[in-house]
Amino acid sequence: MSKKQNIRTPIVCVLGHVDHGKTSLLDRIRGSSVVSSEDGAITQHIGATIVPIDAIVRMSAAMEKMSLTVPGLLFIDTPGHHAFTTLRARGGALADMAIVVVDINQGFQPQTIEALQILRNFRTPFVVAATKIDRLHGWRVHKDEPFLKTFEKQNDRVKELLETKMYEIVGKLSDMDFSCERFDRVSDFRRNLAIVPLSAHTGEGIGELLMVMVGLAQRYMEDKLEMSVDGPGTGTILEVKEERGLGPTLDVILYDGTLSVGDELAVARQDGITFTKVRALLKPRPMTEILVEDRFERVKSVTAAAGIKVSAPNLEGAIAGSPVRVVRGDHEEVAEKIRKEMEEINVTLSPEGVIIKADTIGALEAICKELDGKEIGVMKAEVGPVSKHDLIDAETIKNPYYRVLICFNTPILPDVADMIKDPAYTHVKVFEGRVIYQLVDNYLEWKDELKRKLEQQKFEQIIMPAKLRVLPHCVFRQSNPAVVGVRILGGKLRTDVNLIQTDGKKVGHLKSMQLNQENIREAEAGSEVAISIEGATVGRQLNVEDDLFVDIPERHVKVLEKEMLSHIPVATQEILGEFTTMKRRSNPFWGK
Numbered sequence: 001m002s003k004k005q006n007i008r009t010p011i012v013c014v015l016g017h018v019d020h021g022k023t024s025l026l027d028r029i030r031g032s033s034v035v036s037s038e039d040g041a042i043t044q045h046i047g048a049t050i051v052p053i054d055a056i057v058r059m060s061a062a063m064e065k066m067s068l069t070v071p072g073l074l075f076i077d078t079p080g081h082h083a084f085t086t087l088r089a090r091g092g093a094l095a096d097m098a099i100v101v102v103d104i105n106q107g108f109q110p111q112t113i114e115a116l117q118i119l120r121n122f123r124t125p126f127v128v129a130a131t132k133i134d135r136l137h138g139w140r141v142h143k144d145e146p147f148l149k150t151f152e153k154q155n156d157r158v159k160e161l162l163e164t165k166m167y168e169i170v171g172k173l174s175d176m177d178f179s180c181e182r183f184d185r186v187s188d189f190r191r192n193l194a195i196v197p198l199s200a201h202t203g204e205g206i207g208e209l210l211m212v213m214v215g216l217a218q219r220y221m222e223d224k225l226e227m228s229v230d231g232p233g234t235g236t237i238l239e240v241k242e243e244r245g246l247g248p249t250l251d252v253i254l255y256d257g258t259l260s261v262g263d264e265l266a267v268a269r270q271d272g273i274t275f276t277k278v279r280a281l282l283k284p285r286p287m288t289e290i291l292v293e294d295r296f297e298r299v300k301s302v303t304a305a306a307g308i309k310v311s312a313p314n315l316e317g318a319i320a321g322s323p324v325r326v327v328r329g330d331h332e333e334v335a336e337k338i339r340k341e342m343e344e345i346n347v348t349l350s351p352e353g354v355i356i357k358a359d360t361i362g363a364l365e366a367i368c369k370e371l372d373g374k375e376i377g378v379m380k381a382e383v384g385p386v387s388k389h390d391l392i393d394a395e396t397i398k399n400p401y402y403r404v405l406i407c408f409n410t411p412i413l414p415d416v417a418d419m420i421k422d423p424a425y426t427h428v429k430v431f432e433g434r435v436i437y438q439l440v441d442n443y444l445e446w447k448d449e450l451k452r453k454l455e456q457q458k459f460e461q462i463i464m465p466a467k468l469r470v471l472p473h474c475v476f477r478q479s480n481p482a483v484v485g486v487r488i489l490g491g492k493l494r495t496d497v498n499l500i501q502t503d504g505k506k507v508g509h510l511k512s513m514q515l516n517q518e519n520i521r522e523a524e525a526g527s528e529v530a531i532s533i534e535g536a537t538v539g540r541q542l543n544v545e546d547d548l549f550v551d552i553p554e555r556h557v558k559v560l561e562k563e564m565l566s567h568i569p570v571a572t573q574e575i576l577g578e579f580t581t582m583k584r585r586s587n588p589f590w591g592k
Contacts, residue, residue, distance in 0.1 A: 007225050009050065009074045009305040010217040011255060013095030013124070015115035022101045024200040025129060026075055029059070029210070048238065048253050048307030049075045050284070056214060060146075060207030070217050070225065073210070074305045076253070096224060097216055098126035099209070104165045104197060105135055108172045116176060125220065127194045127212050128180065130169060134199040136161055147197050147205035148184060162197065169195060183212050190220060232326035233259030233304070237267075239360070240318045241309075246280070248315040252308050252324055259326055260301040265312060266334045268322035268342055270384055273335040274314050275327060282309040319383050321361025353377025354443070355394050357386050358408040363436060367408060370440045376447075377402065386412040386430075391419060394428040400454070401447050405430045408439055459567070462559055465576040466491035466550040468499075470542060476530060479537040481511055487528045489547070490575040494522040498551040499533060499542075504582060507548055508536030525571060549579050557583075557591035 014022045030049055052072040076095060100115055102108060119126050134141055138158045142150040151159065166182060173180045173193065180193035194212050198205025217225065235254040243249045250267070252259075259265075263278045282296035284307060302308045310324075323341045327334045347368045354371070356378055358364045364381045371378055379402065380393060386407055397403045405428055412420070412432070420430050429446065433439035467489040474485025499507040513520050514530045523529050536542055552560070560568070560576060568576070583590045 007069050007071065008256075008303065009071050010096040010213075010221060010225055011074050011076060011253070011305045012213060013076045013098040014101060015098055015119070015126075016101030016112055025099075025101060025131065025198075025206075028200040028203055028206055029075070048251075050307060051075060051210075053214070056210045060211040066211075066214070066218075068214065068218070070214060073213060073217075074253075074307065095122075095124055096221055097213065098124050099129050099213070100126050101129045101131055102169060103132050104130040104162070104169070105132055107165075107168055113176070116173075116178070125216060127183075127196060127209065127216070128169065128173070129209055130166065130195055130197045131200055133162065133197045133204065134202045136165070141199075141202045142204060144203035144206070147208050150204045151197075166195065166197065183208060189216060231257035232328045233257040233263065233302075233324075234326070235259070235304075235308075235324050237318060237320050237322050237324055238307070239320050240315065243309075243311070246311045248318065249282075250310040250312075250315060250318060250324065252310055254302060254304045254306045254308055256304050257326065258301060258303045259308065259310070264327040265310070266325045266327050266331070266338055267312075267315065268319050268324075268338050269314075269317040270319060270382075271317060273338055275331060276312040276314045278310060278312050280311040282311065283307075284309070317384070319361055320359060321363075321365075321383075347381045348372060348378070349381065350377030350379060352397075352399060352402060353379040354402050354404040354406055355379060355390055355397075356381040356406045356408070357390060357410050358383060359410045363408045366436055367406065367440060370436070374440075374444060376444075383410075385410055386416055388413070388416050388419070391416050391426060391428055395426055401450060403428055404443065406439060406443060407432045408436060409434050455567075458559070459564065462564065463497055463550060463552050463556050464492045464494065465552060465560070465568075465572055465579055466493040466497075467575045467578065468493060468548050470544050470546045470548070471528065472544045474530070475538050475544065477532075478539065481532040481534045482508065482536040482538050482542070483530060483532045484538065484542075485528060485530050486548075488523055488525050490525050491550070491572045492522055492524055493527075493529075493531075493550065499536075499548045500551040501542070502547050502549060502582060504586075505541075506551075507541045508533040510550075549575075549582070552576075552579060554591050561591065 014026065016022050026049055029051055050072055051074075053068055053070060056072065057068070098115075098119055100112065100119070102112055133139060133147075136158060138155065138161070140150075140154060140158075142153060151162070154162070170180055178193050179191060180195055183194035183196045186192045186194050189212075196205055196209045196212060198209055200206070233254050234256040235252040238251040238253060241249050241251060259278065259281065261278050261281055265276050265278055267274050267276060281299050281302055283299045283302060284296055296309055319342075323338050325334050325338060347364055354376065356364060356367050358367065358381075361383060364383060368378050368381055379397070380390075382390075386405060390405060394403055394405050407430065412430070419426055420428065431439055431443050431446070433442065468486040469489055471485040471487055475483075476485070477483035493510075493513070495510055495513050497510050499510055501507060511532045511534050513523060513532075515523065515527065520529070533542075538544075542548065557576075557580060561580075565573065580591055
């Protein structure tokens, strides 16, 4: 087993639909339990795990006979929900190859197809991991065995079921113009995608997946993986963390060159590009994920590809998701490269929209992408804690649906938190969360509820159509105010409205209404009620058996006809039609 020193570790991106077992697959490989520590059991950040070649050989005995040149595999576990398209795209761009995880029982889901499109766009080679074979009905588990061995031990019905599920995947990939087959039936890996059936829960098939990945890297990617050890290190910040005794540190994926203690490093901060010197490099132990590692080994130098923790001065305000570069030569040239990369960040701002604060660029991109798909504008999107300035900006937004702060995994400063708690001070709605898709869903639910309430208030403020008839033998008072009994012929009659004759002549103001000697505010069609009318005298402005309309202001008619017609019962629409026809006899454009 030989290794070339100039071959860097290949970066493998793990993609797929939510809950199809991406993190569980890595957990099986590294023997960890990262999946249980994630909010909502869904990966929220890109995590990096180095799996050395020795560990891979232990999991796949067939590789002992292979001549091995790669030093291992660096896995990037990307978020799985459809909200994270952009994060996955960044992962796809960063990765040398990928694993697309598909639950063999559920088949292809929207996020699976999305992942395949991303990999096609970036021309990234990939293998399909058909997971959860242990959940096939009747499957007999043979823990940690190669797939081909455990498959042979299954009964014919189970074998047939697995083959059927496999060819459903083959057919779906074929529809997307991918030629594929089960890994042991592939003769040319350049022309055909390999599908590896496996179980992250039982370990069956895991060794063959790793064998195929290493084989792909060595056979088809050695030119891409060759690098100069002396090249300046280039990487991406995964996360900015405060570490006891070190202060702010950077979790970085180094994807090119070498990074050493004492190197000058260019870092993107919220206030611009800063230059600092690497004080210490802390490397996670093999088979652990950098985002959850608590014990690191101090090293003097690290070579790509690797996950590494960087300690250096002036890292406050460093932006997660941004590039970092070792400086050798012209400082401004390196700074300009970083600026250009930062300009490519996929956040589209609108003149009107919500305000987003998040802990990483990737999260900002993901939330913006999700909101854009829902046609929700974003006025401001920044990395960092929620400040008083953010709250003031949100307070000035006129649209109530956008007077909102969406905060993903980022703190709200104490003075701002106190202001938010005081409804007398602020009308800003704040959404906090650590699972992006839930955060966006919560905002959309609140927006729908607010829309319903505002429409209801608008309904209550709009004068509704109604037609009524003065009943015989029901004149209780002739004037000051006139009190008469009426039957509501159509629509909904409310108090505090003006009444007119069917020819448009003014009758008076309906002050109050009674049913069974109790005051009421509104009455439906068919009701018989007593009403008091200010400014009217029976025998002058109205008479027994007169039909009267509620006099609707012209601006209210415009709202009723243009915005609320579909919410009004047909019988009420007919009353509105009668009323507007009467009004438009003298002015055809009235209320239009």
